[in-house]
Every structure is written in C-alpha cells, then in structure tokens.
Amino acid sequence: MGSSENLNKAKPYVAMVLLQFGYAGMFIIIMVSLKRGMNHYVLVVYRNIIAAVVVAPFAFFFERKVRPKMTMSIFLKIMALGLLEPVLDQNFYYVGSKCTSASFSAAMFNILPAVTFVLAIIFRMEKIKIKNVRSQAKIIGTTVTIAGAMVMAMYKGPALDLFHTGGQPHHDSSSSGGGPQETNYLEGTLLLLVSSVCWSAFFVLQSHTLETYPVALSLTAWICFMGAVEGGVVALVMEHEASAWTIHWDARIVAAIYSGVVCSGITYYVQGIMLKERGPVFVTAFNPLCLVIVAILSSFILKEEITLGRVIGAIIIIIGLYAIIWGKSKDHIVSPLLEDDKKGDLVLPVVAATESAKPPSSNNYANGGGGGGGGRVAVTDTPVTITSS
Template sequence: MGDQTPCEKLCLGLKKVKHYMAMVSLQFGYAGMYIITMVSLKHGMSHYILAVYRHVVATLVIAPFAFVLERKIRPKLTLSIFLRIMVLGFLEPVLDQNLYYLGMKYTSATFSSATTNALPAITFLMALCFRLETVNFKKLHSAAKAIGTVITVTGAMVMTLYKGPVIDFIRSHGAAHHGTSNESGNQHLLTGTLMLLGSCCAWAGFFILQSFTLKKYPAELSLTALICVMGVVEGAAVSLVMERDMGAWKIGFDSRLLAAAYSGVVCSGIAYYVQGVVIRERGPVFVTSFSPLCMITTAALGSLVLAEQIHLGSIIGAVLIVWGLYTVVWGKSKERINSSKLQMTNEKTGTQELPIKDSSTKLSSSINFANSIQGPDDGMSKIPPKS
C-alpha cells in the first residue's frame, strides 16, 4: 500500500475521534440550554408547556429530514416498536424533562447540572442488569469502567454535599444578592435533589430502551421524529391536566420562545439523533460518560450569566468528575480495541476453516443424494455387488 496523503490522514483521524467530538459538542449544547431554560423559568414560563413547545420545534425540524433521507431504509412500524416509542416519548420528553425543570426551579442551574453526573452510574448499573455491559475485574480496561464510574459519583457527591468557601473568579457584587436566594433555595433542596435524581433514572432508562429499539428499528432520524411526536402528544395531555390556565400557553418573542426553539433544535432534535447514532456504535454507557463535562460548562456560564457563586467543593468535585470521566472513556476505548482485534482474529480463523467446512458439506450432500436414488434404508447395505 502506498503512503497516505495528508487529506486521507486527516479523514482517518476525524473518523477515529468523531464520536468524542459529537458528545463533547452536545455537552456544550446542553449547558446553553440549562442557562436559557433557567432564565425562561424565572420569567414565569411553565415547565410543562416548555417541554411541549420544545418537542413541537424538534418535530418540525427533524421530521422533513427523516421523511426524505430514510424513506428507502425505514423499517415497518410494528405494534411492539410503536409501544416502545410510546414509552420512550414518556420517559425523556415528559418524565425526565418535567422532573428536571422542577428540580432546577428548587435549586439552581449549576446544582441541577451537577446532580445529573449520577447519570453515568445509573446507566452503567442498568446496562449491567440488561447485559449491555460486562465487567471483568481481572482485566484493567474492564475494571476501569467501574472504577471511573465510582470516581465520577464521588465527585458529584462532593460537589453536591460540600460547598466550602466561595471562589469568586469574576464577580463579587452578586454575592449578597445570591446569598438570599440560596437561603430560600435550601428549603427546597431535598425535594429538588430527589426530583433531579428521578429525572436521571428516567433519562438512563431512555438510553437503555433506545439502544434496544434501534436494533429493531435502525432508522435514527425516523425514530427521533416519532419520539418527538409522542412527546408532544403525551406532554400536551399532562400539561392540560397540570396547567388549567390557557393563558400559560401564550408565547412571545422573548426568553420563552428562545428556550423552546433552542432546546427543541439542539437538545431534542439533534441530541436524540446524535445519541442514537453513537449508542448504536458505542453503547449507552459511552454516551452518558460525557455528561459531567456539561456541569463544568454550566457552572462557568452560570457564574457569568446568572451570577451564581462557585464554591471550593464545586471545583474539587469537577476535578474528580473529569478524572472519572476519562477513566471510563479509556476503559471503553481499550475494550473496543480488544474487541476489534478479537473480531479480526475470528474472521481470519473462519476464512481458513471455510473450505474444509464446504467440502464436508458437499460430500455429505453427495452421499444423501446417492441414498435417495437407492431408496429408503432398511438397515442393510443396498450397494450392489461387483459383477
């Protein structure tokens, strides 16, 4: 083989890191959504209606692409797949997002994004239960997944439970104002934390069920559009029950519209599709292992935009979370390399044994054909004697 050109080397390098780039980009997208959503909620928007509008936008954006690009490869929508899509539409668009928005209102954008760091651990445990992941502590790369998950959870617990002194990087004039809001927020801290953990469980269940559904319905764009449609239908039903004031559905050219449009396009439409592609190739644990990066980005943006304070515990927790994240990613990458080597070895072994298997099959077929001509076997040899 000849030497590769610089363009070919660049394409090969991008192909190797495309999953990492996609997931890191999504975390920045989620961080922006947390800040914009927090602003809209503070301006009085209902989180139930925000979830509905978010998926209306996502449906309008994704559905045309799904209809055109996957019209030839879209599988038949069976009853079992439709029921799975209904559950998916309830788990993430309705249950996860409403619990998360409620928890965010009771706490803060930084705290809520920090609590979602439990997502990789919950997803990892669910994946173990459904045999989507395996752990062999005799192998370092396999044990690294479990160790990295424990480190990530430890960092999240430190960030959640330990505050420490305030580290004022940018502003000091917002401390007095934010202190009063923290005092009132601490009254609902437990309720908000439980709601955020509940949203993590729903989100993890969404990833697990999505990985199973993609095996029977391998059309990521179409699946994304159908999930968004079911999210609109189920979310609207919940909103009509919880929000009796029809005036709450009014929306103008303000932070409410921005929150619905941004979260719908980036965090529902694009995110569902990208996560589906990466889940099918790398698994749900790989996808959720990048969520701690979102917390760090949200903390920085929260300090700049919302004047939220950053404590020493948040910095220590962030260091542990990043350490755990890279430990999990390292274990997953080594596992993928080893599995690729094993697959190549099996393929080579199979090509060597194939001619032997074919020849034996042909010999067996010839014997069966000769016996069928001679008639049924009565237990005696039917071969005529030589004359």
C-alpha cells in the same frame, strides 16, 4: 489517506463535544425562561412539538426507502422513550433546576455515565469481570462518581468568585414550600437524580430500539411526537390556567425553539448514531465539559455563585468519570476476533480427500492420481472452526 482516517476517527468525539456546547446553552436559556415565569409543563410540550415539526420532513424524505415496518413492539418502545426523556426527565430537571441553579444542575448530570453504566450491566449491555482491570476501573469510577454527586448535594462550603463576576446565590422565589434554601436544594438534588435515572434509561432503551428500528431520524421524530402528546396530557392535568400556554417573544420562546431544535431534534439524532456505533456509556461520557461551560456562563449571565463543595464534588465526579471512560476505551480497541468472553472463531472451508470407489488403475497415474489409490481432492461446504488459543 491517513488524514481522512484520522478525521473519521475524530468525528464521534467532535460530535459529542459540540453537543455539550448545545446542552450548555440550553441550561442557561432554560434557567432564564423559568425565572421569568415559563411553566415547565408547557415548555416540554412546545419543545417537543417544535422538534417533531423540524425533524419529521427530513425523516420522511431521507429514510422513506429504508424505514422498516412499524410493529406493536416498536411502537410501545417509542411510547416508553417519549415518556422517559421528553416527559419525566425534562419535567424533573426543570423543577430541580428551579430549586437549585444552572451550574448545579449541569454538575449533577455528570453522574449520567455512572447511572447508564449500572443500567447497562442490569440489561446485559455491559460485561463485568471482577479480575479484569478494565472492569475494575468501571466499577471504581462508578462508585467515585456517585460519591462526588453526594458531596455536591450534602456539602456547600464557602463561595468562590472564580471568574470575578460577583455572583450571588441563586434562589427562585417561586419555589414551593417557602422553606429554607437548603431544603430546596435537597429537594432539587433528589429531583435531578431521578431525572438522571430517567435520562440514562432513555439512552439504554434508545440503543435497544435502534437494533430493530435502525432509522435515527424517523425514531427521533416519533420520540418527539410521542413526547409532545404524552407531555400534553400531563400538562393539561397539572396546569389548569389557560394563561400558562401563552408565550411572548422573549426568553421563553427562545427556550422552546432552542431546546426543541438543538437539544431534542439534533441531539436525539446524533446520539442515536453514536449509540449504534459506541454504545450508551460513550454517549454520556462528555458531560464534564458541559459543566465547565455552564459554570463560566452562569457566573457571567446569571450571576450565580460557585461554592467550594460544588467544585470538590465536580472534581471527584470527573475523576470517577474518566476511570469509566478509560475502561470503555480499552473495550473499544479490543479486536472483534478476540473478545473477553470467547475467542474469535475463524471459519474456513474444508479440503477433504475422498477415495475413489474403483480400484486403482494406470489411468489414475496418467490423470494425476496418487500412488495410494487414485485419491481425488474435493472442496466441501462443511466448515472447520479454528479456535484461537
């Protein structure tokens, strides 16, 4: 029995760790496909079409009896979700990655928990008390995480050949502007920051949507479908060359299939379940693991260099991140009957004594009535609220 309980407790953590391995593979594969000429607008469309085609049958069969009625409010939220992550986040991320590197892009996404935390406060999904230690840890962690991202963006430093792979600086010759590499890195950093904000907003809105549309598979299929439609409109406006839509059997088709199945279909579904159980801050709290995996793989596969500035910035981000995680973990173990803002109320039925309308008689004593006037005991439906102190 104990092992079963431990397994259930470990499931959310195992799921989120596996997702980070999935994301790490995506960072590498996407970078290879972009370097080989894959158009990022087209990649977004293909990625979400594949995800929708894969997820939709499962959503239809497994949730057909529990799927709530589609309303205009829910549909508008789905449209917003399809725009935030499949279109805005993915396109900004792909362009930012082309201007920087796979490891840098993965590192920048470590600010996701901090950005999500700020948005959760704005939309009242997180409560802050300045005098509370947990709240102080969240605030300090958010500040430190953002500071680490700024260090990574502003300070490069000498190259570190940590894994003895002879990594070389990544620079995409197709980057627009033709300026110095530092300019491209600054532009890429800003785009990655915007991408992070879009992704964090997606988590917050997805968590809110699941409250009124609590079918994770169906919501995933709808998001991917709307992402493909909206992304297709953007691609047709931005890309006029018909050749850009041609995909050969190389890293580009692998990128579309892998990112569609793993990083859109499976990820949206698993994240939806975790959002319902733990909230958006928990879902975004495992990104440092992805950074480590990508840093190792990109050094071997892409021959990217790791600089001192990125290492220092990543360490600062991780420190701030785990301050946030500590605050959230303490929130999670608080008893639901003893919350911060209000103590839990226990509602019990009332045992009320009612007086008999008739004067006392000897029959009252014979029937069990008290000597004080034949009192009867009646259980009423009126609740009594016992507030714990």
